[in-house]
Amino acid sequence: MPQYRIWDLHCHLLGVAGRTPEEKMATLLEIADRHGIERLCLFFSSTWSKTPTPEELKTDNDVVMQAMSHWANRTHGFCYVSGEHVEFSLAEMDRCIKRGPMVGIKLWVAKRASERNLDAIIRKASELKAVIFQHTWFKQDGTQYPGESTPLDLVELARRHPQTHFICGHAGGQWEMGIRAIRALKNVSIELAGSDPTAGFTEMAVRELGPERIIYGSDSAGRSFASQLAKVFGADISEDAKRMIFSENLRRLIEAAQRAKK
């Protein structure tokens, strides 16, 4: 395969061999090295609570920071926050991002993105220039969680915060719908992670959004790096577009978050 600088937006340590978070991180990096992936962004990897308590949020964030501790030059952490615990989430963002090593927030399925509880969290993230990642899915099989956002929920949030940039995680799973849902909002990007490597995904995203609004991620270790890298390596798009998707777009966001800490 051609060589590109590759930064992976979306990793967990679920199912990775190792006795401690540090060992698991080392294992995951060793596997990432087989593809030449430079950097991994790490999301919660401990409790897997869909509606986390404050204690669970703290545990998950501690585990991520512990995993990153020996790999500051290869990893970036995302702070797990929840619209159910706004005040605690704001404090966690101070602890993990403002005063800690993390660069972004991860919103999963506790509250839909359209709900106004999230506004304070988004204002805080914007102030810190933190990267904002919102999980989204349009599930066709009836397994949508009560608090699980679709891209349309994220669109409502992004409309309320037009100066803030958002990442639409998984592109909504049903990517033909996810891409259309966020198409008109220039402050929303999609990530490619966590769905089957269905041909045509990245070509449609480039055509409808432009390559500057697409970010590679894997959702490892549940997904392989391979199936998700294939969405870019295998796409019938330009080399420039592949470079942007594999790392340039994400690097721009993370470097802005890092500059804001200084």
Added chain:
Amino acid sequence: MIDTNINLERWPFRRFVDDAPDRLVAKLKARGVTQAWAGSFDGLFHRDIAAVNQRLAETCQQFGRDFLKPFGTVNPVLPDWHDDLRRCHEAHKMPGLRLHPNYHGYTLDDPRFAELLSLAADRGLIVQLVLSMEDERTQHALHLVPHVDPKPLAGVIAKLPKLRLVLLNAFRSLPVLKAAEVAKAGQVWFDIAMLESVAGIAKLIEQVSPERVLFGSHSPLFYFESAELKLVESGLPEPILKQIRSSNAERLML
């Protein structure tokens, strides 16, 4: 490299860059594939299966003589399915069959399934059993097809020692940890197209012998590079990778 899992004709819900046979063959050859085992998307949906198989045989001959190996569809729910099986073997000289129980509306404990497997084994045909075509969460709203439930499979194939069975796209309904149970029941192989988790092939061969793992891409529905990069990600030594890329399929096709 032998790709044991490709599809010809059109997927009804999406077009692909490589869904014309000449383009698909060119793409596969450019990636180093030397032989591809082809089923037909039409086989999932059409009732005139005889015509589907005729077209499949002709397309393989026209666009990939000695490269594309046709695997005809047999639907045991259709009247006179036995003749489709006979034609695949005798008229089209196909090396095997591809079955889609979830699209054709039967389960693996249906006596017609066991009969079909038995007749295929008697004729020396390879049987490819497809457990999924796509993620259940992303199917078209008017076309929700559950994965094939593999629970009855070990019991069925244990009675058919001559059967050579390949499970395609198995791992959305068959957990890797359960693969050993199926593999022990008979002559069973697994392709890697829907095998997920990091270094997934290495995890699979902790459960089944590396001789039972085949390269399969599920092209053109999936990006071919997905299966190709899984080999890179596995971290396995070259002799095992060679088995998966080609030797296992070569021996199976003999």
